[in-house]
Structures are given as C-alpha cells and as structure tokens.
Amino acid sequence: MKRVVLAVAVLAAVLVVPVATAAEPVRFATFNASLNRATQGKLLADLSEPDDPQARKVAEVVQRVRPDVLLLNEFDYVEGGAAVDAFRANYLARGQRGADPIDYPYVYIGPVNTGVPSGMDFDNDGTIGGGGDAFGFGAFPGQYGMAVLSKYPIGQARTFQRFRWIDMPGARLPDDPATPRPADWYSPEEQRSLRLSSKSHWDLPIHVGDKTVHFLTSHPTPPSFDGSEDRNGLRNQDEIRFWADYVTPSRADYIYDDAGTTGGLAPGARFVIAGDQNSDPLDGDSNGARQILYAPRVIDPLPGSAGAVEASAAQGGANEHQLGDPFFDTADFTDEAPGNIRVDYVLPSAPLIPLRSGVFWPASGDELARLNDASDHHLVWTDLIP
Structure with a gap:
C-alpha cells in the first residue's frame, strides 16, 4: 500500500525535544465510545448497574490508557449529568479485569443539537419530524452527545450549539440538483x-497549574447518509472549518457563542483540538480534516498503532486501495467502504510540546485485543507539556 503522511513543518522540531523537563506531562485523549442507545433513557438505565458488558470494556480502555483529560463522543446527553455520574461511579471507579480504577473529579456536559426538533423539513422528504429534520440527526434530544472528564479544573465554557451555518462566510450550503438555483436545498x-454544529462545539479552558489549555471539542456529522446534494458532506467540512477559523485571529470575527460573545480564541492561547471529525485527510468521503491539520500553530503528533496495520491487512476490501498509511487509522468501518480510516484527532498547538502519542488498538497477540470491539473507534491520546 502506498504510504502517504500529512504532517506540519514543526513536527521535525517536536521530535527532537528532550523528554526530560521539570513540567509533568498531561495526557489528552478522545474516544468515540459508542455509548449511545436507540431510545431515550436507555443509556442511563444501562449505566445504573455495573454490569453492562460494553460499558465495562469502554471503562477498561480508559483505565488502561489513563488520560488526564478525556472527550467522550457518542455519549447520550442526560440533563443534570446522571448518565456520566453513573458511568464514573459504576464503571470508572471500579477496576475492570485487573485495571486500576480512575477518578475524574471534573466533568463538563451540555446539550447538543442531535434529535432536537426543528419544525422544518430539512431532509426534503415531504414530511416534518424524525431524525432527518432535527437540528442534528438523532432519534431523541441528546442522542450521540458528548462529555468531557478531567483531572484538572474546567473553567467557563464557551459553547456554539446555536451558531447558524449561514453565518459562516462562504458557507458550503448544499444545492438542490433538481432546480437551477444555487445553494437552495434549504x-x-x-x-x-x-x-452549523450537528452536536455542539465547546471551548473548555482546562487549568493545568498556572497554564490554561483550551480543549476544543466537537463531533461533526458523518459525510454520508445523504444524496447528490451532499448536505452532510458539506456540513462536515464546515463543522471542521469552524475550529480552523476559531484559532486563526484574522478569520474569527464572524463567530459568536451561545452567550452572544463574538470572536475566536485569543492570539497565542494554548489549545488542543479533539474529537471524532468523521474525516480522513486522504481517504473516505471527506478530507475536511486537512483544514485543522494545516491550521496555524497546530501540531500533528501522528498517533498510530500496530493493531490498525494488522486489521487493515487482514480485512482487505477498501483498505487495499487507500492512500493513507494504515498505522494512523483510528476507526474500523465497513470493509467495502470506506474501510478503516483516521477520523479521531488530538491536535495540540504550539507552544505545547507533544512527547508521545498513540491509538489504543492492540494487535491480535496482545491480551488487551479483547477490548477492540468496545467501539468501532479507538481511543487516541497525546502526552503534552503545557
């Protein structure tokens, strides 16, 4: 397979930074844990007892990797935090199969757009209602939500749940191919x-000693499940572009948050962009991830795993014709299309110093390979010196 690597110029410098330092590294991670359920309330019910097999595997993955700051994608939102509290108490606080318990005293959850009724026919099927007409696809409000767990204090969040797609300059609004008018699907x-956001975009200031690291978290829509108008593919690209603009002072003036405050991140602020972007820089249906990989000051630590290489070769299919190196894959998708691809990212900014990174995808000879089916995504982590 042809190997192609996308990296920023500063990576070469990062690789020669001595590990010895007075500061303690902080492990940032993202994990699309697939802790979503088909009906409202089911996740909370599953987590209210400590015996859900999938949740136990997800918890063990977290306990084995032991991130200090963790984004969970596809964790159904329950107002008041009962579901994430149950996950912490019944799963993370209990050692799973010999792994040590792990405690996260700080949590951030918030409402998301998935499943929130719009009262409009967004999917143009002639009827109003259902997941396709919600502000973000979902069977009920909060499905496929997000949660952030942290060992460090979390400051005042900026959220962008209600930012309108049309307010982004040059928004890639889809076109109805059945009409001569441009950008008129909606x-x-x-x-x-x-x-814009199919779930939400969060800027969470993580206070690590006297430093603040802005944890920029999101989960753009998959660039599929649509038609020739490509409404999900276009939205995916603009959801990713939002963070690229947010960290670029000259391009962030148009942005406003849910409290009405305008503008992006302060120049020079430390940040980590994290989440399941549903985009591979080289393969699959969206290459929009390049927008954040090439954003100012972003460093790509290029996390990978031996398990991903093994899986790509064993499964074949679409994997045989991909441009990207399977070492960097983070998700095990359908072998016909798109195959296994890189969609989950933890991207720090200079002057943060990445020391090491990885994807939790054990090869078949590893005893922990039994955890590979916890989700169709694998936890991605990066150790940083703030």
Missing part, C-alpha cells in the same frame, strides 16, 4: 434556522 427560512 429554503431561505430553513437557512435562517439551521445550526
């Missing part, structure tokens, strides 16, 4: 209502 009324 009516003018729908465009004035439709939100």
Whole structure:
C-alpha cells in the first residue's frame, strides 16, 4: 500500500525535544465510545448497574490508557449529568479485569443539537419530524452527545450549539440538483434556522497549574447518509472549518457563542483540538480534516498503532486501495467502504510540546485485543507539556 503522511513543518522540531523537563506531562485523549442507545433513557438505565458488558470494556480502555483529560463522543446527553455520574461511579471507579480504577473529579456536559426538533423539513422528504429534520440527526434530544472528564479544573465554557451555518462566510450550503438555483436545498427560512454544529462545539479552558489549555471539542456529522446534494458532506467540512477559523485571529470575527460573545480564541492561547471529525485527510468521503491539520500553530503528533496495520491487512476490501498509511487509522468501518480510516484527532498547538502519542488498538497477540470491539473507534491520546 502506498504510504502517504500529512504532517506540519514543526513536527521535525517536536521530535527532537528532550523528554526530560521539570513540567509533568498531561495526557489528552478522545474516544468515540459508542455509548449511545436507540431510545431515550436507555443509556442511563444501562449505566445504573455495573454490569453492562460494553460499558465495562469502554471503562477498561480508559483505565488502561489513563488520560488526564478525556472527550467522550457518542455519549447520550442526560440533563443534570446522571448518565456520566453513573458511568464514573459504576464503571470508572471500579477496576475492570485487573485495571486500576480512575477518578475524574471534573466533568463538563451540555446539550447538543442531535434529535432536537426543528419544525422544518430539512431532509426534503415531504414530511416534518424524525431524525432527518432535527437540528442534528438523532432519534431523541441528546442522542450521540458528548462529555468531557478531567483531572484538572474546567473553567467557563464557551459553547456554539446555536451558531447558524449561514453565518459562516462562504458557507458550503448544499444545492438542490433538481432546480437551477444555487445553494437552495434549504429554503431561505430553513437557512435562517439551521445550526452549523450537528452536536455542539465547546471551548473548555482546562487549568493545568498556572497554564490554561483550551480543549476544543466537537463531533461533526458523518459525510454520508445523504444524496447528490451532499448536505452532510458539506456540513462536515464546515463543522471542521469552524475550529480552523476559531484559532486563526484574522478569520474569527464572524463567530459568536451561545452567550452572544463574538470572536475566536485569543492570539497565542494554548489549545488542543479533539474529537471524532468523521474525516480522513486522504481517504473516505471527506478530507475536511486537512483544514485543522494545516491550521496555524497546530501540531500533528501522528498517533498510530500496530493493531490498525494488522486489521487493515487482514480485512482487505477498501483498505487495499487507500492512500493513507494504515498505522494512523483510528476507526474500523465497513470493509467495502470506506474501510478503516483516521477520523479521531488530538491536535495540540504550539507552544505545547507533544512527547508521545498513540491509538489504543492492540494487535491480535496482545491480551488487551479483547477490548477492540468496545467501539468501532479507538481511543487516541497525546502526552503534552503545557
């Protein structure tokens, strides 16, 4: 297989930074844990007892990797935090199969757009209602939500759940191929209502000693499950572009948060962009991840795993024709298409110093390979000196 690596120029310098330092490294991680359920309340019910097999595997993965700051994608939102509290108490606080318990005293959860009714026909099927007409696809409000767990204090969050897609300059609004008018898949009324984020975008200041690291978390829509208008593919690219603009002072003036504050991240602020971006820089249906990989000051630590290489060769299919190196894959998808690809990212900014990184995807000879089916995604981590 042809091997192609995307990396930023500063990576060469990062690789020769001595590990010896007075500061303690902080492990940032993202994990699409697939802790979503088909019906509202089911996740909370599953987590209220300590015996859900999948949740036990997810917890063990976390306990084995032991991140200090962790984003969980696809964790159904329950107002008040009962579901994440149950996961901490019944799973993370209990050692799983010999792993040590792990404690996260700080948590951030918030509402997301998935499953929130819009009252409009966003999917143009002639009826109003259902997941396709929600502000983000979902069977109920909060499905496929997000949660952040941290060993360090979390400051005042900026959220961008209600930022409208049309308010992004040059928004890639989809075109209805059945009409001669451009960018008209959504009516003018729908465009004035439709939100950019399919879940939400969060800027969470993590206070590590006297340093603040902005944890920029999101989960853009998959670039599929649509038609020739490519509404999900286009939205995926603009959801990713949001962070690229947010960390670029000259391009962030248009941004406003849910409290009405405008502008992006302060120049020079430390940040980590994290989440399941549903985008591979070289393969699959969206290459929008390049927008954050090439954003100012972003460093790509290039995490990888032996297990991903083994899986790609064993499964074949679409993997045989990919451009990217399977070492960097983070998700095990359908072998026909798109195959196994890199969609989950932990991308620090200079002057943060990445020391090491990885993808938790044990090879078949490893006893921990039994955890590979915890989710179709694998936990990605990076150790940083703030």
